[in-house]
Amino acid sequence: VTDQAFVTLATDDVYCQGALVLGQSLRNHKTSRKLAVLITPEVSSGMRSVLSSVFDEVIEVSVLDSADSVHLALMQRPELGVTFTKLRCWTLTHYSKCVFMDADTLVLCNVDELFDREEFSAAPDSGWPDCFNSGVFVFRPSLKTYRLLLQFAAEHGSFDGGDQGLLNSFFSNWATADIGKHLPFLYNLSSSSVYTYVPAFNHFGRDAKVVHFLGATKPWNYKYNLQTKRVMQDDTTAESFHQLSFLALWWNIYSASILPLLEKLQKMEESESEECKHSFNGVEVTLKKVSPYVASSLPKPELPEQTNDVNPSARSPEELASRARPVCEVEPRDSNVRLSEPDRPSEQPVFQPAFQETSEMNEVAHSISELSIHFIPAKPSPEDERRKWEEGRMDYMGKDAFEHIKKKLDAFLH
Ligand code: UPG
Incomplete structure (x- = not known):
């Protein structure tokens, strides 16, 4: 029609x-x-x-x-x-x-x-x-x-x-x-x-x-x-x-x-020169601008304090999105902040913990041509989870919660 x-x-x-x-x-x-x-x-x-x-x-x-x-x-x-x-x-x-x-x-x-x-x-x-x-x-x-x-x-x-x-x-x-x-x-x-x-x-x-x-x-x-x-x-x-x-x-x-x-x-926009070089510890790093739409969909990363040295502006995805200057890629994968080569399997940590001024870091960083930075939120420890429970902040969204939600949705949508 x-x-x-x-x-x-x-x-x-x-x-x-x-x-x-x-x-x-x-x-x-x-x-x-x-x-x-x-x-x-x-x-x-x-x-x-x-x-x-x-x-x-x-x-x-x-x-x-x-x-x-x-x-x-x-x-x-x-x-x-x-x-x-x-x-x-x-x-x-x-x-x-x-x-x-x-x-x-x-x-x-x-x-x-x-x-x-x-x-x-x-x-x-x-x-x-x-x-x-x-x-x-x-x-x-x-x-x-x-x-x-x-x-x-x-x-x-x-x-x-x-x-x-x-x-x-x-x-x-x-x-x-x-x-x-x-x-x-x-x-x-x-x-x-x-x-x-x-x-x-x-x-x-x-x-x-x-x-x-x-x-x-x-x-x-x-x-x-x-x-x-x-x-x-x-x-x-x-x-x-x-x-x-x-x-x-x-x-x-x-x-x-x-x-x-x-x-x-975002990729099309990036190809129109949205990358910039940033230098820290004498190492040049390529930072990519994250589209505000993509950034806003990502969970708030819990950044370890020392990451501020790398990019003091990198805080929450909203802040990242609201700033005009290029920001680091935020990737919610698992624990720890990591520095990795883009084509290296991301499961393979290069540094743990990262961003400590070690000679080892500089050495390896110099030997790879392109770097991308991932800020990865840490998993809550069992102690954190217990503390939340004791404070009355139960984990309604616990491990299998999405399965429950999906089951429920399927039940009343079909
Ligand atoms: N909208 C925009 N830009 C804005 C605000 C609203 O495009 O800055 C459009 C959009 O389609 C949105 C709709 O207008 O869904 C209504 O605004 P919304 O923010 O969704 O308001 P609600 O409080 O959810 O809506 C109630 C009514 C809605 C009515 C509105 C104002 O459900 O139908 O338009 O109040 O009377």
Whole structure:
């Protein structure tokens, strides 16, 4: 079907990562509809080319911002003014009908049946069920509707400062007029409702079709260990088992399908002279710039103090990503910091521990032509693990946790 499309929005490279996972999840479940993503000028050219390998259409629009700091402050989300840009989806008049999906949603199965619904269909919001959530909705592109929406926004604003408040006021009879326009909650299951109504989730959750990571913390804000395939949990948050399952699913798609595309992009960018020479202990070392997308997916390395001598800027992947200057490659493999030749099997340590100023190091380092540096986080010792247990920080993500998560997911997805 070429005149119907799933549409999403990403106003920067960070939200693009969500859009890519959403697009890939729609592809994985063999949608027969087109995939379109609205982007704004801020999205980088590299990211645009990655988007175009997942989406049929990458459409640049200019930003619409509610600039409504008062209402946005009530939600404590000053960044959501740009969600007014979502209204631009009504301008896609080369499609007769579309389903809009936020970039922080993920489909768990084929949801093409949504196109059987009419404008304006949406699911209830978990915070105020007489309002719909604007993360998933069925609409008909129309310049007339678009103009009416802009006019309405100018006259009435939005009660929450974002698109959701505006759309709820505009389509104000949604709650009562036509039950056919109420999408089941399963088409927009907020990942947090998994713990706000546990029995309901246990009863209905297996039929979930779309999961929505709404709220300030998005899947890409978590850390994920590529080797163990585990989402790394922040000590201060207490995500439920099911939330972690959905996060793990998001990260599985990201690491299996999106990361390779971003790495390809990184390689292309690197070949455009993104390497630099750095000298320490009289030895010249080649440092490669790590793409922010790749770096942000890597777990935070626990660096031994002495590595600061080598590159004082190398701390967390976020810091690495946020700095313009070249940084060391971070590789989460096993314990210890290591200096190795690129083509030498990485299991074979050259120095342990590394970066101590020994004559042996200089000798060997001089004898190899190219070096790459790997900062590798140390494994927690049994003492560390016991201490965490005693402090009440149990290892929910213990050895076999991912197996459990996968089993559970398989159980309710099939
Ligand atoms: N978005 C961007 N860039 C931003 C912020 C948002 O592209 O800087 C897009 C993106 O598609 C995102 C969507 O807008 O998924 C909504 O923003 P998000 O940060 O996901 O907000 P949430 O708090 O999860 O969303 C609730 C509603 C959502 C509505 C938003 C503002 O679920 O549908 O757009 O609040 O009203």
